[in-house]
Amino acid sequence: MTATRVGAWGLLLVAVAGCGDGGALWARYRAERDFWHARRMVQEMQIEPRLTTDADFGRAIVSFREIATRFPAERWAAPERLRDPVARDVAILSGDALIAIGQLEEMRGDRAAALAEYERAGRAYRAVIPVALRAALAHAAAMERSDPVQAAAEYAAIARDFPLLDPHSGEALIPVLDASFRAAAAQRQRGLAGAADSTLAALEQRALEVVPKAKGRTAAELWVRIAQARAGRLGAEPDPALEALRQALAEAGGGDFAARILLSMGEISLAAGRADSALVFARRGFDIASPSARGVIGLFEGRVWEQRGQADSAIAHYQRLAAVLPPASTPALEARLRHALLLEETGHWEQARSELRALAATAPSHPVAIAALEGIVGHHLRRGEIEFAAVESRSALEHLDRLIATYRDEDVLLRARVSRAGLLLAVGRFEAALPALVEVWERYSGTPQGIQAGVLAAQVAEGRLNDRPRALQLYRDLAVRSPDPQVQAAARAQIRRLEGGATERP
């Protein structure tokens, strides 16, 4: 009797254990858990990137590699498996783990390894469109620094080869649409205006083919891109783009998305010289936008008043806008900055100065506060008031030094250090400006601001301080460490000039 009972319970347990949904849900649970913990590791590394060691990178890479190994593409990205949405989620997580490894390799400076990981992810997960797309975009982005031409070709290939709508969810694949714009921008930068227009025309054509299949937000997203493609072409008339945006508006169904479409309609109208229409679109957008989205539209309306040459109306508008927006929000601070700068332009310097000082005191670490400090010094420099400029720059530099000493936020520190170097340059304190520029270059050599500071430092060393050895050292540093190949080439040319004893200066 007891044996029979034990047997029955055993059978029940086996049945119960096997009554799941084929293990896909448990696999997704484990994949999500492991991916989440691995991503936490990366987030912790990003808090203080300079303290990140190679071992930290190694640990994070091993964690992501384990996910990709435990849930291999051969098993989870097989076409018959992808019909199950849970299994598809596992495939996406596994593919994203490979892409994350590539991003970690990029972070630690091994671009070749990163590119190899992106290629591997793209190949193994070509049936999983979100993964294949993210891998292709990551590859193109990694190529952008070293080979912009190749990167543009890759963006063009993404725009051509990937579907515009996700076959599983039916939603618009925005990065595919945006890849066309990146490719067109790169072509235009290289002087290939005709090719850029063809890329945009091809996007418009593809989008027009799929837009009848889409509805609601997806259709609206497609119409917005059609409008951008129409407006982005050389000598484009505004009406076809506006017509596409009207279609987008009809599909958007209100809310902030509709407000952003109205903003785009305003921008296109303003660019076409139709300021009155722009004003109407801006006001309609402002009325339907949520409080958090109103700021951007309000700032645009101010820009319309400025372009119409009605400074008084613009000043009154910015004042009203700053009063209705949340006081600490970026648009409110920007409205106050524009208000102050317009007051300065219209000859009300005393009012402008008190507003600029108030801004610097209200949100000391905000970019607007730093711009306000620069605005005060810039006013005196433009008027040739060197003594006043020197006094104001000393106060601004004290403010920036306080920021640098007390803040840990890397963005704040970068802005403060760049502004500090810029102010020292502007008031002609070149001996102090050089180390400030070198500091920006050494700390942020991977960013455009860092590269620009490096170039300026070399120019100041040679041109202002007559320190050719220091200039040579800085150009050598730029030639090796700058991630921008054009800057590297320019630095090598300067090295040849300085070593050859030529006198022509950059």
Add this chain to the structure above:
Amino acid sequence: MSPTQQLSLAWQSLLATLRSLATPALWIPWLLLGAVQVALAIVIAWFAHPAVSWFAVRLVRLIGGEEALHYPTIFRLLPALHARADLVIGAVVGALAAGAATRMFAARFTGVEARPGAELGWALRHAPALIAINLPLNLLLVGLSLGLDVVLGRPQVGTIVRQAITLVGLGGAMLLQALFLYATPLVAVSGLGIGPALASLPRAFARGAWAALSLALVAVLALLPLQQLAGLGDTLVERGTPEMMAWMTIAQASLGLVVAFVLTGSATLVYQGDVARAVEPRRPRW
């Protein structure tokens, strides 16, 4: 009894029950309820494991929606999901545990040895009455909780109003708890059926209102820190330890059991000491 005498009786009952905390036999009904609650937390947290997924996935989807089937969302939602599922556990298993515990406390306070097996058997046999007598309280608490969720979910509700509504909600929960404090003793100590017990409830409350209110207040105050702890969920998950939420939920349930133990014991003693006289002609024999 005057309000002062009632408060004094409630205090003495509370102290007597606290002294009983170290009596292992009195814990048996609560440990059974605790085991079910711990199992529930584990099943919800690890719903996807093949051993439990056949029913746990449906349960999690039912009480938390499709989004709850993802990691770490399941841990973020765990206290709320557990609380929702625990309403049913509390209404059924909790009512039986309270019934058995009430009889064991009543026996102990009259000097008779508590017999866990016999009292649990009695509770099982009288399950319909024990569940039904507590059902109005459980339904009213659910209604109050849903009502608060609806009101507090409105974006236009300001911080001060929100705090005021939360306080009113706590007051309401305390009042309901006090109104039904003698419900289980009416069935388990006086042996009344569901009809007579429900009919006697207002009289019982009227007799021992001050004691009931003070004991309910102690219970609400003791459970307040647990509700604050539940608010730490997002922080715990964001700090990289989502699994801690499972331990926190189990800790919450355990502390809830201690409060239930103390409240049941105190209510039984107050009931035996004074309230029973108002609802039954003769004292029960133990």
